[in-house]
Amino acid sequence: MNEITVTIIDREGVSHELTAPTDMNMNIMEVCKAYELPVKGECGGMAMCATCQCYLESDTELPEQSDDELDMLDQAFFVEDNSRLGCQIQISEDIDGIVLRLAPEE
Numbered sequence: 001m002n003e004i005t006v007t008i009i010d011r012e013g014v015s016h017e018l019t020a021p022t023d024m025n026m027n028i029m030e031v032c033k034a035y036e037l038p039v040k041g042e043c044g045g046m047a048m049c050a051t052c053q054c055y056l057e058s059d060t061e062l063p064e065q066s067d068d069e070l071d072m073l074d075q076a077f078f079v080e081d082n083s084r085l086g087c088q089i090q091i092s093e094d095i096d097g098i099v100l101r102l103a104p105e106e
Contacts, residue, residue, distance in 0.1 A: 004096035008037055009057065011102050020091045028054065028086035028100065039102065045087035050076035051105075052086035058099035062089060078103050 006018045006028065020031045029052035032039040040051035047068040053076055056062065062084065065073075069088045073079050083103065089095065 004091065004093060006031060006091075006095070007058075007097075007099040008032060008035075008054075009099070009101040010037060011104060022091055022093055024091070026091045028052070028089040028091070030087075031091060032086060032102075037102070038105075039086060041087060043087075047072050047085055047088055050085060053078070053083055053103035054086050054100040055080055055103060056082040056084055056098070057101050058097065060095050060098040062095070076103075 002023050003019050003021055006020050008016045008018060010016060016035065016037065018031055018035050020026060027045060029039055029041040029045055033041055042051045043049040050072050066088065069085050072085060073083055
């Protein structure tokens with residue numbers, strides 16, 4: 001399989017079913033930007049800004065959060081127990097069918 005399906009719920013509650021390639025080393029933030037969803041990703045995916053924060057809405061198993069991701073979420077607004085940084089979720093077959101909701105902007 002070279003593509004997976006990712007569902008992103010935008011800040012207005014609209015659900016977007018996106019197709020993401022598994023062979024391009026992309027992350028959720030980059031996929032959102034490619035589909036022109038309102039994700040800033042100001043730091044370029046370095047886990048340094050939290051402008052790609054999202055909430056995991058599905059039961060998808062994700063790798064443990066890195067110290068960098070946890071540190072950034074400690075400083076972010078609107079953090080919930082299911083908060084993740086989109087730039088830290090790599091596109092792979094393991095997350096096929098994931099559902100994420102974009103966090104509110106500051």
